[in-house]
Amino acid sequence: MLFQSSVLVTSLIATVTAQLEVRENAPQCCEKLLSSASPAVLPFLGLLGVTIPNPPVDLGICCKPASVSGCDSNCTGGIAVTCAGIPVSVVGVNIGVDCTPIPSCPPPCNTLSTNTSQLFGSNVGDAFNDLTTFVGNSTVTTENVPTIKAITFRFGSVIDGLAVTYAQGPDQGITTIQHGTSLTTVDSGLMNSTLTLGTNETITAVSGQTGNHSPFGIRVLQLTFTIVNSFTAASRVAGPFGSATGTAFTVAGSGSLIALGGSAVNTDRSLNQLQTARGGLYGLSFVTSNGTDCP
Ligand SMILES: *[C@@H]1O[C@H](CO)[C@@H](O)[C@H](O)[C@H]1NC(C)=O
Numbered sequence: 001m002l003f004q005s006s007v008l009v010t011s012l013i014a015t016v017t018a019q020l021e022v023r024e025n026a027p028q029c030c031e032k033l034l035s036s037a038s039p040a041v042l043p044f045l046g047l048l049g050v051t052i053p054n055p056p057v058d059l060g061i062c063c064k065p066a067s068v069s070g071c072d073s074n075c076t077g078g079i080a081v082t083c084a085g086i087p088v089s090v091v092g093v094n095i096g097v098d099c100t101p102i103p104s105c106p107p108p109c110n111t112l113s114t115n116t117s118q119l120f121g122s123n124v125g126d127a128f129n130d131l132t133t134f135v136g137n138s139t140v141t142t143e144n145v146p147t148i149k150a151i152t153f154r155f156g157s158v159i160d161g162l163a164v165t166y167a168q169g170p171d172q173g174i175t176t177i178q179h180g181t182s183l184t185t186v187d188s189g190l191m192n193s194t195l196t197l198g199t200n201e202t203i204t205a206v207s208g209q210t211g212n213h214s215p216f217g218i219r220v221l222q223l224t225f226t227i228v229n230s231f232t233a234a235s236r237v238a239g240p241f242g243s244a245t246g247t248a249f250t251v252a253g254s255g256s257l258i259a260l261g262g263s264a265v266n267t268d269r270s271l272n273q274l275q276t277a278r279g280g281l282y283g284l285s286f287v288t289s290n291g292t293d294c295p
Pocket residue numbers: 029064065066067074075076
């Protein structure tokens with residue numbers, strides 16, 4: 001439509017020739033770039049019998065002055081370019097001639113590197129991964145990463161179940177996810193103990209015990225957490241939760257714990273109430289992040 005005016009095209013052609021001579025680096029912010037060889041332009045050049053720029057040049061459409069510093073510009077939503085001279089106004093539309101885009105900044109990197117430990121305990125029951133519950137297949141970023149606020153343990157000699165409270169998303173909404181024996185299970189032999197993380201506190205290491213604790217089978221027997229305050233560098237230990245012993249394990253050195261994975265059968269009964277029936281927490285894996293994964 002723009003180029004259907006022969007007045008426009010004529011004056012445009014005049015400027016193509018004139019402005020190819022001089023190259024000024026006055027940055028412009030143009031709505032789009034069109035090749036002088038594009039079907040929107042070329043037929044008119046031919047009809048008017050004008051020399052077609054060879055090789056073709058890019059024309060900036062609806063250009064305005066931009067301020068550019070390195071890869072940063074105030075050209076949001078447009079294309080920052082330098083053209084051969086200042087744009088010409090053609091029926092009120094500023095057209096830049098022979099325009100070259102200024103490389104834009106790479107998008108800010110906010111992706112987080114994550115590492116999921118092996119499964120400790122056994123894989124009986126339903127597999128879960130709380131990180132996937134929050135982010136699905138998406139890349140983990142500083143915006144969508146969950147943060148652990150509290151973990152409540154239901155345990156006797158072994159860990160029957162736990163519930164993790166996460167904050168996640170732009171509004172830092174709180175979600176509690178239970179695995180294995182529930183928080184409301186009533187059994188006088190079952191402890192109910194909550195580890196609460198304060199502001200700036202993260203879990204930086206987990207150690208524990210796994211093993212076959214008859215008659216419950218292979219379970220997570222004990223968990224102990226090292227918590228560090230990133231602001232004060234103060235460190236504290238919570239646990240052990242559970243008292244039976246088996247094979248010791250440690251997950252440390254991969255950053256902060258951001259989510260739990262594992263295997264469980266959710267139930268309102270303790271392992272003592274279940275005895276050999278299937279139920280409760282069977283295995284755990286630990287998803288950690290050591291921060292952004294930027295080049
Ligand atoms: C960018 O900033 C310059 C200088 O401050 C100003 O003249 C121009 O209008 C701005 N351009 C856009 C596209 O906002």
